[in-house]
Amino acid sequence: MTIADQEPIKMDARASSYMAVTGVAIAVLLALPLFLTSFNILLLNMVGIFAMATLGLVLLTGSGGVTSFAQAAFMGLGAYTSAYVTLRLGLSPWLGLAAALALVFVVTMAIGYVTLHLGGHYLPITTLAWAVAIHMLFGTLDGLGAHSGIGGLPPISIAGVAMDRPERAFYMIWVTLILFLFAASNLLRSRQGRAIAALRGGSLLAEALGISAFRTRMMLFVLAGELACVGGWLFAHTQNFISPSSFDLTNGLNILLMSVLGGVGSVLGALVGAGAVMVGRNLIQDVLPMLALDAGSLEIVVFGAIFIVLVQYSPKGLSPLLSRWLPPRPAPALPDIKHDEVLRFGRAKEHNDDAVILSVDGLEKRFGGLVAVKDLSFDVHRGTIHALIGPNGAGKSTTFDMISGLQSPTSGTVQFNGTVVTHTPARNMIARGMARTFQHVRIRPQMTLLDNVMQGAHWRLTSGFWAGILRLDRAEEAAYRKTALLALKAVGLADQALVEAGTLSLGQQRQLEIARALAADPEILLLDEPAAGLRTGEKAELAALLSRLREAGMTILLVEHDMDFVMGLVDRIVVLDFGQHLAEGLPDEIRQNSKVQEAYLGGLD
Amino acid sequence: MDFQIAAILFQDGVLTGAVYTMLALGFVLVFTTTRIIFASYGDLIAFSALTLHALQKGALPGTVYLLMVLAVLATVLEVVSALKQGTARRIPGILVIWLVLPILPATAALMVGGMILPAWISLVLTIALVVPIAPLLYRIIFQPIETASTLTLLIVAVVLHYAIAGLALLFFGPEGIRTAPLFRGTWDLLGFQMQAQLVVVVVTAIILATALAVFFSKTMTGKALRATAYNRDGARLVGISTRASGSVAFALAGIIAAIVGILVSSNITVYYDSGLMIGLKGFVGAVVGGFISYPVAAVGSLVVGLVESYASFFSSEYKEVIVFLSIIPVVLFRWLGARHEPEEEEEETA
Numbered sequence: 001m002t003i004a005d006q007e008p009i010k011m012d013a014r015a016s017s018y019m020a021v022t023g024v025a026i027a028v029l030l031a032l033p034l035f036l037t038s039f040n041i042l043l044l045n046m047v048g049i050f051a052m053a054t055l056g057l058v059l060l061t062g063s064g065g066v067t068s069f070a071q072a073a074f075m076g077l078g079a080y081t082s083a084y085v086t087l088r089l090g091l092s093p094w095l096g097l098a099a100a101l102a103l104v105f106v107v108t109m110a111i112g113y114v115t116l117h118l119g120g121h122y123l124p125i126t127t128l129a130w131a132v133a134i135h136m137l138f139g140t141l142d143g144l145g146a147h148s149g150i151g152g153l154p155p156i157s158i159a160g161v162a163m164d165r166p167e168r169a170f171y172m173i174w175v176t177l178i179l180f181l182f183a184a185s186n187l188l189r190s191r192q193g194r195a196i197a198a199l200r201g202g203s204l205l206a207e208a209l210g211i212s213a214f215r216t217r218m219m220l221f222v223l224a225g226e227l228a229c230v231g232g233w234l235f236a237h238t239q240n241f242i243s244p245s246s247f248d249l250t251n252g253l254n255i256l257l258m259s260v261l262g263g264v265g266s267v268l269g270a271l272v273g274a275g276a277v278m279v280g281r282n283l284i285q286d287v288l289p290m291l292a293l294d295a296g297s298l299e300i301v302v303f304g305a306i307f308i309v310l311v312q313y314s315p316k317g318l319s320p321l322l323s324r325w326l327p328p329r330p331a332p333a334l335p336d337i338k339h340d341e342v343l344r345f346g347r348a349k350e351h352n353d354d355a356v357i358l359s360v361d362g363l364e365k366r367f368g369g370l371v372a373v374k375d376l377s378f379d380v381h382r383g384t385i386h387a388l389i390g391p392n393g394a395g396k397s398t399t400f401d402m403i404s405g406l407q408s409p410t411s412g413t414v415q416f417n418g419t420v421v422t423h424t425p426a427r428n429m430i431a432r433g434m435a436r437t438f439q440h441v442r443i444r445p446q447m448t449l450l451d452n453v454m455q456g457a458h459w460r461l462t463s464g465f466w467a468g469i470l471r472l473d474r475a476e477e478a479a480y481r482k483t484a485l486l487a488l489k490a491v492g493l494a495d496q497a498l499v500e501a502g503t504l505s506l507g508q509q510r511q512l513e514i515a516r517a518l519a520a521d522p523e524i525l526l527l528d529e530p531a532a533g534l535r536t537g538e539k540a541e542l543a544a545l546l547s548r549l550r551e552a553g554m555t556i557l558l559v560e561h562d563m564d565f566v567m568g569l570v571d572r573i574v575v576l577d578f579g580q581h582l583a584e585g586l587p588d589e590i591r592q593n594s595k596v597q598e599a600y601l602g603g604l605d
Numbered sequence: 606m607d608f609q610i611a612a613i614l615f616q617d618g619v620l621t622g623a624v625y626t627m628l629a630l631g632f633v634l635v636f637t638t639t640r641i642i643f644a645s646y647g648d649l650i651a652f653s654a655l656t657l658h659a660l661q662k663g664a665l666p667g668t669v670y671l672l673m674v675l676a677v678l679a680t681v682l683e684v685v686s687a688l689k690q691g692t693a694r695r696i697p698g699i700l701v702i703w704l705v706l707p708i709l710p711a712t713a714a715l716m717v718g719g720m721i722l723p724a725w726i727s728l729v730l731t732i733a734l735v736v737p738i739a740p741l742l743y744r745i746i747f748q749p750i751e752t753a754s755t756l757t758l759l760i761v762a763v764v765l766h767y768a769i770a771g772l773a774l775l776f777f778g779p780e781g782i783r784t785a786p787l788f789r790g791t792w793d794l795l796g797f798q799m800q801a802q803l804v805v806v807v808v809t810a811i812i813l814a815t816a817l818a819v820f821f822s823k824t825m826t827g828k829a830l831r832a833t834a835y836n837r838d839g840a841r842l843v844g845i846s847t848r849a850s851g852s853v854a855f856a857l858a859g860i861i862a863a864i865v866g867i868l869v870s871s872n873i874t875v876y877y878d879s880g881l882m883i884g885l886k887g888f889v890g891a892v893v894g895g896f897i898s899y900p901v902a903a904v905g906s907l908v909v910g911l912v913e914s915y916a917s918f919f920s921s922e923y924k925e926v927i928v929f930l931s932i933i934p935v936v937l938f939r940w941l942g943a944r945h946e947p948e949e950e951e952e953e954t955a
Binding site for chain 2: 061067114115125126128129132133136253256257260264297298299300301303304305307308311312315316
């Protein structure tokens with residue numbers, strides 16, 4: 001039996017064990033109210049409610065790379081809005097929910113709009129301010145009990161049944177939570193999920209893939225707020241009483257520590273974190289008096305000590321420990337590709353001439369007094385490989401960034417396909433037909449090769465947020481999984497499509513980046529030092545790959561240090577020195593050029 | 606508000622601002638060297654104030670027990686790691702630094718327990734008891750997770766705050782305290798009545814800031830700290846121990862916290878859990894300074910102090926909100942001035 005024969009069987013076995021474990025877990029959970037006391041059911045209800053707010057943070061932090069202190073405040077907005085609608089306007093809690101969701105939407109959009117442009121630490125810090133402010137606001141609502149809070153909130157009714165008893169509320173809360181967990185998991189596997197993953201560690205990759213980092217973070221921030229809002233609404237109508245202290249900064253911090261303890265790397269972390277923190281604290285309160293200790297002041301000390309030891313033991317939270325034992329949610333099977341099937345270059349093939357595709361004219365970039373690039377002009381023709389070479393600090397990477405839209409030139413123009421794109425932002429370039437790789441490889445090490453390549457096709461797919469959550473994107477996903485697999489095949493990595501990208505060698509990671517760029521169906525590939533750090537054999541493979549791409553009609557512009565690599569491969573070379581155009585020509589002409597020799601060898605002739 | 610009140614509020618604001626400035630210095634120092642947003646920093650200040658108060662009353666502060674437990678824990682961790690690395694000859698040195706040095710002030714406090722001490726001895730003893738706590742906490746709690754994400758480090762610091770505040774409740778009880786002022790009266794300066802306390806706090810802040818500036822620019826340790834802040838990997842490559850840098854940063858932050866705690870203890874009522882709010886406001890000052898620049902953080906803190914002072918006059922109920930919301934214009938300002946080009950941050954690694 002060959003390996004290829006075994007694969008599908010293994011996949012099916014994994015899929016069924018995932019289904020079995022998930023099914024049993026849900027069944028046990030839903031049977032719990034039959035065995036538990038009211039007190040414990042109420043505790044679990046709280047776990048479920050806080051798990052929702054925590055889930056928002058897990059998505060925002062673990063995937064989007066930003067965090068928020070304001071989750072409890074958004075819970076409070078949900079609770080207080082619904083309290084107003086039900087108690088003051090006398091309307092149904094469902095209308096309260098609608099109003100709460102709308103209000104939180106507006107508030108998160110407004111906060112996000114101002115802070116998410118800034119990136120870095122600004123969002124968490126601003127949410128800290130809002131968390132304090134919103135909490136204080138609740139204390140001033142005289143009509144809603146001010147500081148002392150307000151009771152008498154009506155229970156939620158579903159199909160005429162009031163969710164007024166703990167076990168009824170339990171089912172309402174936990175079914176909602178389970179749906180949210182699946183929806184979140186779906187989202188992370190969809191096109192939007194890959195966009196979210198691209199954001200991890202900065203927005204450069206996302207922008208290069210045509211993903212708006214701002215809009216993606218905004219979506220996550222709003223989503224996190226809405227999840228907290230639903231939690232707050234459930235809190236209000238199952239507790240029947242709310243007061244500002246339930247939604248203060250301390251609780252905002254509590255939700256944060258739930259997410260850290262559970263682990264922000266997986267949606268299960270939300271459940272694990274909320275459960276561990278709330279049930280754990282309860283256990284500590286029960287155990288301490290048995291040891292004849294003063295539970296009042298020691299509880300938090302013991303809890304803190306246990307928390308710190310757990311995080312030291314597993315800095316990425318508890319859910320990674322758990323997922324060692326649990327079968328992962330199976331990925332869809334690999335698409336079938338025929339033996340002779342190859343990736344089609346739609347746009348690169350369309351024009352079969354050698355016209356100028358990229359034209360750089362009088363490009364200049366100054367950083368204060370420093371001139372990084374000065375009066376640089378050159379043309380790149382279709383179907384050729386063009387190299388930009390020069391010593392360290394010659395301005396190659398700056399030129400590259402200006403062409404690909406990551407930096408704006410001080411003066412000069414860049415024309416691509418006859419259109420001036422000088423100040424077009426990077427994220428619009430991929431749709432125009434320009435895809436790039438990075439000098440320092442930017443892949444997502446924990447994602448499979450296939451998913452990494454799928455990120456490259458982001459701009460070609462159309463599925464949005466809801467399509468991802470409801471899995472309405474299956475046809476589109478299947479089609480582009482095939483494209484991605486063919487792109488992997490083009491670079492020779494198809495047999496490792498479901499391997500985690502972090503396990504590849506540097507040479508293979510560079511190939512993976514090229515496959516990701518190819519999945520965007522580009523007309524020109526911009527490769528930033530593709531041979532850097534490669535072994536001799538890997539360089540030869542890379543050169544062969546680039547030659548094949550050229551034969552297939554692709555245009556390639558590359559920045560490179562390695563002269564041997566460049567000389568045997570490219571059609572035309574531009575030499576930069578101190579930001580200036582030093583020489584241009586065929587590889588042989590450049591080799592003979594005395595100015596180039598001087599720049600590289602310091603005039604040793 | 607007439608000029609007289611405005612001037613009093615201004616003095617008050619400068620005083621508060623000077624306190625936040627010192628705090629912000631500690632925050633920036635710890636953050637740049639270790640990436641830890643040290644949310645429990647304020648607890649050290651509360652501990653310093655509460656310890657001084659206990660000593661002034663002739664009681665034995667619980668700080669003594671905390672210090673001893675931490676010293677033993679840190680020593681065990683250090684000895685175990687020395688044995689694992691096969692460098693047992695380091696053990697005597699470890700015992701001196703991690704056990705004897707912290708235990709000395711604790712022993713001293715135990716010996717004088719119950720006596721009413723001269724003021725200056727209480728001060729010195731308070732500083733000696735509080736300062737070692739910071740590097741010990743770093744060794745025990747943060748060093749094992751020094752490579753964890755900034756968020757994880759922050760949350761551990763938050764949890765640490767809860768734990769320390771819990772201990773403070775156990776040691777010192779729920780009542781707020783206020784120590785006798787160290788310096789009474791007012792000084793006449795160019796026709797203005799200046800509170801002596803204000804002058805002392807501002808002068809201390811200036812001395813601390815200057816000392817830090819000299820430390821960073823003139824000493825080898827200071828330069829090593831700056832190198833760690835600038836680039837951890839690079840620092841390690843040239844032979845700087847980022848762990849040692851972390852310990853030094855925490856020790857310096859501990860010194861600042863002990864001094865600030867003593868200075869504020871006669872000005873504000875300190876409770877066992879006052880640390881978080883005090884700390885967060887120092888944090889706001891650091892934020893206003895962009896979290897990386899010492900001078901800007903100092904100016905930012907001064908502004909926060911002034912805002913708090915005037916806000917408490919207009920609306921004492923909302924003074925905290927106003928202080929925190931003062932972040933918003935700063936963020937807006939940064940937004941308007943920001944270069945809207947994609948930023949590069951630390952890439953995730955496998």
